[in-house]
Amino acid sequence: MKRREEWSLSKILNNREKKMVIAVASGKGGTGKTTIAINLALSLGNVHFLDCDVEEPNAHIFLKPEITHAEWVNIPVPKVNEDRCTYCGKCAEVCAYNAIAVIKEKVLLFSELCHGCGGCSLLCPEDAIEEIDRPIGILEKGKANSILFTHGKLNLGEALAVPLVRAVKRASPEINPNNSQAISNNQVTIIDVPPGTSCPVIESVKKSDFCLLVTEPTPFGLNDLILAVETLRKLRIPFGVVINRADVGDKKTDEYCEREKIPILMRIPMDRDIAMAYSQGIPMIEVKPEYKKEFLNLYKKMEELTGG
Amino acid sequence: MKQIVVISGKGGTGKSVITASFASLAKNKVMADCDVDAADLHLLLHPAIKETHQFSGGKTAFIDQERCTQCGKCQEVCRFEAIANFIVDPIYCEGCGVCFHICPEKAIEMTDSPSGKWFISETKYGPFVHAKLGIAEENSGKLVTLVRQNAKSIAEKERKDFVIIDGPPGIGCPVIASLGGIDIALIVTEPTLSGIHDLERIVGVAHHFGIKSLICINKYDLNLILTQEIEKYCLGNDIELVGKIPFDISVTEALVRGLPIVEYSNNQVTEEIKNLWKKILIIFKKDISH
Numbered sequence: 001m002k003r004r005e006e007w008s009l010s011k012i013l014n015n016r017e018k019k020m021v022i023a024v025a026s027g028k029g030g031t032g033k034t035t036i037a038i039n040l041a042l043s044l045g046n047v048h049f050l051d052c053d054v055e056e057p058n059a060h061i062f063l064k065p066e067i068t069h070a071e072w073v074n075i076p077v078p079k080v081n082e083d084r085c086t087y088c089g090k091c092a093e094v095c096a097y098n099a100i101a102v103i104k105e106k107v108l109l110f111s112e113l114c115h116g117c118g119g120c121s122l123l124c125p126e127d128a129i130e131e132i133d134r135p136i137g138i139l140e141k142g143k144a145n146s147i148l149f150t151h152g153k154l155n156l157g158e159a160l161a162v163p164l165v166r167a168v169k170r171a172s173p174e175i176n177p178n179n180s181q182a183i184s185n186n187q188v189t190i191i192d193v194p195p196g197t198s199c200p201v202i203e204s205v206k207k208s209d210f211c212l213l214v215t216e217p218t219p220f221g222l223n224d225l226i227l228a229v230e231t232l233r234k235l236r237i238p239f240g241v242v243i244n245r246a247d248v249g250d251k252k253t254d255e256y257c258e259r260e261k262i263p264i265l266m267r268i269p270m271d272r273d274i275a276m277a278y279s280q281g282i283p284m285i286e287v288k289p290e291y292k293k294e295f296l297n298l299y300k301k302m303e304e305l306t307g308g
Numbered sequence: 309m310k311q312i313v314v315i316s317g318k319g320g321t322g323k324s325v326i327t328a329s330f331a332s333l334a335k336n337k338v339m340a341d342c343d344v345d346a347a348d349l350h351l352l353l354h355p356a357i358k359e360t361h362q363f364s365g366g367k368t369a370f371i372d373q374e375r376c377t378q379c380g381k382c383q384e385v386c387r388f389e390a391i392a393n394f395i396v397d398p399i400y401c402e403g404c405g406v407c408f409h410i411c412p413e414k415a416i417e418m419t420d421s422p423s424g425k426w427f428i429s430e431t432k433y434g435p436f437v438h439a440k441l442g443i444a445e446e447n448s449g450k451l452v453t454l455v456r457q458n459a460k461s462i463a464e465k466e467r468k469d470f471v472i473i474d475g476p477p478g479i480g481c482p483v484i485a486s487l488g489g490i491d492i493a494l495i496v497t498e499p500t501l502s503g504i505h506d507l508e509r510i511v512g513v514a515h516h517f518g519i520k521s522l523i524c525i526n527k528y529d530l531n532l533i534l535t536q537e538i539e540k541y542c543l544g545n546d547i548e549l550v551g552k553i554p555f556d557i558s559v560t561e562a563l564v565r566g567l568p569i570v571e572y573s574n575n576q577v578t579e580e581i582k583n584l585w586k587k588i589l590i591i592f593k594k595d596i597s598h
Contacts (some may be wrong), residue, residue, distance in 0.1 A: 028319065028320060028346055029316075029318065029319010029321075029346075029477040030319045030320010030321060031319075031320060034502065053478075055477075055478035055479045055480045055483075055509075056318055056319075056477070056478055056479065056505075056506040056509060056510075058318070058505060061502055061505060094405065094406075094409055096366070096403055096404045096405050097404075115402055116387065117387055117388075117402065117404030117405075117406050118387055118406060119404055119405065119406040119409065122385060122406060122409075123406075123410075154479065156509060156512040156513050156516055157512075157513055158480070159449065159480055159481035159484050160480070160481065161480040161481070194477075194478060195319040195320075195346065195477050195478070196345040196448075197345045197346060197443065198345040198441055198444075198445065198446060198448045198482070199446040199448070200478075200480065202399060202400075202444050202446075206400075218560055218563050218564060219348075219351045219563055219564060219566065220324065220348045220351060223346075223347075223348055223351060224346040224348065227346055227443070230443045231443050231444050234399070234443050234444050235399065235444065248557065248560050249560055249563075275530060276530070276531065278502075279498075279499060279500035279501065279503075279531040279534060280500075280501060280534075281500075281501040281502070
């Protein structure tokens with residue numbers, strides 16, 4: 001009986017026209033973003049999963065996708081044609097990131113500082129700068145049963161995560177309608193977002209229809225939740241909260257959400273079985289199948305909140 | 309003077325809890341919080357702010373609508389999708405200035421973007437340098453560098469023995485800024501497959517920059533098999549395992565009360581963190597005598 005109910009619910013959910021892009025973020029690290037994202041994906045099935053935490057991607061540990069495609073992600077960096085260069089210094093002058101210095105008859109390039117804006121090559125009066133690709137990480141695509149999977153892995157020692165996040169997001173046709181390679185299966189997209197509130201987070205959540213903020217009811221969790229809320233308000237993305245380990249800590253997160261009229265969409269208590277499964281890379285709905293219905297309900301609530 | 313940073317790769321492994329305990333245990337030091345976009349250490353150190361400084365990490369383009377002839381050049385050259393309908397979205401603008409240089413009407417101005425604040429504070433544990441990155445701002449790496457420079461100069465001026473730094477999660481730009489010129493990186497991990505995966509990456513980054521790493525396993529008893537895996541990894545990679553801290557709910561209780569765990573409880577967790585700090589002191593001493 002229960003099964004049929006779940007089945008019909010997921011059928012209704014899969015019959016919509018435009019599919020939602022859902023980002024799962026948190027501010028504070030280690031609150032359970034990946035847990036929520038992968039279990040939501042597994043409960044819904046037939047989704048496109050994007051792991052945008054390119055610095056420390058973890059979703060593949062749980063989803064175990066079969067990787068069928070891998071490619072380098074590059075950023076364009078300058079290469080100076082010394083035959084044409086007159087050492088006028090224009091490139092160094094326009095570079096906002098101090099990635100080029102011109103000293104006497106020598107151009108010094110600091111490619112690791114380059115953001116790939118293309119200014120130097122565009123503005124060089126001698127047309128002496130071409131752009132060459134510098135790899136910053138790897139993009140991998142694959143499949144885990146009905147889940148299409150994409151993630152990025154930033155090279156160790158590489159500072160710039162944003163271009164790789166951008167590449168991961170381009171893999172979704174719901175986000176990038178120009179992506180002719182990706183076949184739009186009319187799928188929900190679920191994005192696993194890195195912790196924090198700075199540039200890689202913005203790039204990850206941008207263009208989402210809804211953002212789930214996963215928190216824990218501790219002073220650290222609340223402090224970082226407030227920062228994440230301010231960020232999403234600035235980006236004008238609707239959001240709701242999932243409280244993980246909901247029975248530890250204090251009541252201040254609840255009070256804050258009530259005061260700010262932020263919907264609390266799901267609560268998961270502290271549970272040693274879930275923690276143990278997590279440690280072994282096992283999705284929680286495998287050890288606690290009763291949560292599958294809760295994740296489907298979570299999706300339904302998000303749909304209602306976005307006016308679906 | 310020695311600088312130690314607590315990092316983890318994976319978020320939420322217990323960096324700030326351990327750093328705050330070091331604040332309580334270490335003598336004659338300056339504290340710094342380099343997790344500038346989700347700073348938490350102040351919740352345990354309770355700083356009294358003495359100085360507040362504005363931080364402007366970069367520039368943002370602004371289009372003067374009176375001068376703009378809507379030729380569209382700026383939109384064409386912007387690689388960050390920051391200009392639409394002849395208006396710059398400051399959230400996406402990376403301040404490269406290409407639009408400013410290319411605009412034939414000189415209708416674009418590069419303005420300073422106020423992207424955060426940083427503070428010098430007094431705490432009962434000594435001076436504390438911390439920051440708050442503006443909401444949805446970039447350049448966290450530069451702000452981290454600023455926090456570190458100030459913590460270091462206070463330490464030099466006041467003849468402190470240590471700068472103890474709470475680092476950010478991840479391996480990208482703020483982490484790299486946290487690692488420059490560091491004497492020891494204490495990497496806090498947990499016995500989960502995710503924790504181990506992220507540990508290997510952050511160890512790789514520390515190694516890439518030639519930083520000496522030490523490893524501490526937090527909540528080690530949550531999965532003893534994976535704890536053994538980490539122990540093997542440490543042995544195999546010649547990295548010293550300096551601590552194994554058990555899981556205990558008292559850590560959350562101390563957090564709720566705004567206290568470093570070592571000041572809240574006398575349990576095993578506190579014992580282990582005290583031992584951890586003792587071991588780090590011995591390693592520092594060895595380094596000095598070499």
